[in-house]
Each structure stands twice: as structure tokens, then as C-alpha cells.
Amino acid sequence: MSVEPWEMGWSAVEALGTALGFLISFVLLLLVLRQLKSDRTTRELDHERRRKEGTFACWQDMQESALGARRLLTRKYGRDEMTEQEARELRSKATTPGEDRDEYAEILYSLREYLNRLERLAVAVEMEVYDIDVVDTVGNTSVRRAWERNRAYVKLVRQDSPGGRQYDALERLHDRLNSRHLERQAAISGGASRPMGRGRKQDGAR
The missing domain is CATH 1.20.1050 (Glutathione S-transferase Yfyf (Class Pi); Chain A, domain 2)
Incomplete structure (x- = not known):
């Protein structure tokens, strides 16, 4: 059974989209964690100041x-x-x-x-x-x-x-x-x- 060229191209696009989705999710997760860490540090510093x-x-x-x-x-x-x-x-x-x-x-x-x-x-x-x-x-x-x-x-x-x-x-x-x-x-x-x-x-x- 032969695979049409357009099907191969579409599969590659899907794979690339999935990879980009994972990458975006990972970056967003890092940003959220960084913000949480920053908020925690701010709270700790504020507590220490008070x-x-x-x-x-x-x-x-x-x-x-x-x-x-x-x-x-x-x-x-x-x-x-x-x-x-x-x-x-x-x-x-x-x-x-x-x-x-x-x-x-x-x-x-x-x-x-x-x-x-x-x-x-x-x-x-x-x-x-x-x-x-x-x-x-x-x-x-x-x-x-x-x-x-x-x-x-x-x-x-x-x-x-x-x-x-x-x-x-x-x-x-x-x-x-x-x-x-x-x-x-x-x-x-x-x-x-x-x-x-x-x-x-x-x-x-x-």
C-alpha cells in the first residue's frame, strides 16, 4: 500500500504542531513556575520586613x-x-x-x-x-x-x-x-x- 506525498507532508505538519504544542506548554509552565517563585519570594521578603x-x-x-x-x-x-x-x-x-x-x-x-x-x-x-x-x-x-x-x-x-x-x-x-x-x-x-x-x-x- 503506497502513501501519497501529501499524506506524508500532512503527518510531518501534525508532528511539528504537536512538538510546538509541547514546547509552548513547557515554556508556559516555566513562566508560571517562575512567577510563583517570584510571588513566594516577594511574600517572604514582605513577611521578613514586617x-x-x-x-x-x-x-x-x-x-x-x-x-x-x-x-x-x-x-x-x-x-x-x-x-x-x-x-x-x-x-x-x-x-x-x-x-x-x-x-x-x-x-x-x-x-x-x-x-x-x-x-x-x-x-x-x-x-x-x-x-x-x-x-x-x-x-x-x-x-x-x-x-x-x-x-x-x-x-x-x-x-x-x-x-x-x-x-x-x-x-x-x-x-x-x-x-x-x-x-x-x-x-x-x-x-x-x-x-x-x-x-x-x-x-x-x-
């Missing part, structure tokens, strides 16, 4: 709200770390009838409120609701000092409470921020020493 903005806004609000508490604590205990004796005295005088009970009760309330705010911030950072890089940038020193100045009080609270893990997230946040602080200090020290080393080699070469 997360950073939210972290910064939270930090500003917390600092403003806790300003009175921090001033009261600094006025009473200075900028040094609270001792264990001072922590015990604070809790005792805040709950024992006496002429200075109201003063110590106000200080104790301010301290608890400040630490609780920092603890909530630390929990939000661990849950990645807030951004650790923003907290590191705007609040590294403040968080580290707040923990270090008041850890004697936290230790006392933990001793008197079942489980003894109050302000656990805050302690972990302090450790993370302190680690970053030490890394930066080491980088600065290393960067400062390297040019001096090169200078000595150059002097020796001359």
Missing part, C-alpha cells in the same frame, strides 16, 4: 513603658549588679509591714514588670515572631545588662518556685546576645592587630 518592623516597634514600646521602672531601679541600686542580700531584702521589705514597705513594694513591682516584659520579648524571639538581628542591633547592651544586674533576684525566685526555670527564655536570649557581643569584640581585636603585624613585616623588609 517582622523586623514589628520587632523594632515592640522594642521601642517596651523601652518607653519600662523607662520609669528602670529609673527607679537605678536610683535604688545604681548600675551595679544587685547582690543576693539586696534581692532578699527587697522581697522581704516589700511584703513585711514597715515604714518603707510601700517604697520596696513599688520597686519590686517595677522589677517584676520589667523582667516580665523582657521575658515576653525573649519568648517571641524564640518563636521567630520577632527578629533576633533587630534585638541584637537595638537592644544587645540593654538586655545583657538587665539580666546581669538582676540575676540575683531571678536566682532567688527560682529557688522559691517549683521547677526553678522562671525567666528561662530571657536567660537564653542573654546568652545568645552575649555570644554575638563577644564575637564582635574578638573580630574588632583581631582586625586591629593585623595591620600592626603587616607594618612590622614592612619595616623589617626595609
Whole structure:
């Protein structure tokens, strides 16, 4: 059975049309996937931007709200770390009838409120609701000092409470921020020493 030339030509056209159809479908699929990837990237970037903005806004609000508490604590205990004796005295005088009970009760309330705010911030950072890089940038020193100045009080609270893990997230946040602080200090020290080393080699070469 012979095949007419026109039939062969038509078959070739059909094959070419099918191939072009597959090619067009493939190109369209690539374009759709690229658009989906672009949309996803845009959403992720937008989410990250809003997360950073939210972290910064939270930090500003917390600092403003806790300003009175921090001033009261600094006025009473200075900028040094609270001792264990001072922590015990604070809790005792805040709950024992006496002429200075109201003063110590106000200080104790301010301290608890400040630490609780920092603890909530630390929990939000661990849950990645807030951004650790923003907290590191705007609040590294403040968080580290707040923990270090008041850890004697936290230790006392933990001793008197079942489980003894109050302000656990805050302690972990302090450790993370302190680690970053030490890394930066080491980088600065290393960067400062390297040019001096090169200078000595150059002097020796001359």
C-alpha cells in the first residue's frame, strides 16, 4: 500500500504542531513556575520586613513603658549588679509591714514588670515572631545588662518556685546576645592587630 506525498507532508505538519504544542506548554509552565517563585519570594521578603518592623516597634514600646521602672531601679541600686542580700531584702521589705514597705513594694513591682516584659520579648524571639538581628542591633547592651544586674533576684525566685526555670527564655536570649557581643569584640581585636603585624613585616623588609 503506497502513501501519497501529501499524506506524508500532512503527518510531518501534525508532528511539528504537536512538538510546538509541547514546547509552548513547557515554556508556559516555566513562566508560571517562575512567577510563583517570584510571588513566594516577594511574600517572604514582605513577611521578613514586617517582622523586623514589628520587632523594632515592640522594642521601642517596651523601652518607653519600662523607662520609669528602670529609673527607679537605678536610683535604688545604681548600675551595679544587685547582690543576693539586696534581692532578699527587697522581697522581704516589700511584703513585711514597715515604714518603707510601700517604697520596696513599688520597686519590686517595677522589677517584676520589667523582667516580665523582657521575658515576653525573649519568648517571641524564640518563636521567630520577632527578629533576633533587630534585638541584637537595638537592644544587645540593654538586655545583657538587665539580666546581669538582676540575676540575683531571678536566682532567688527560682529557688522559691517549683521547677526553678522562671525567666528561662530571657536567660537564653542573654546568652545568645552575649555570644554575638563577644564575637564582635574578638573580630574588632583581631582586625586591629593585623595591620600592626603587616607594618612590622614592612619595616623589617626595609
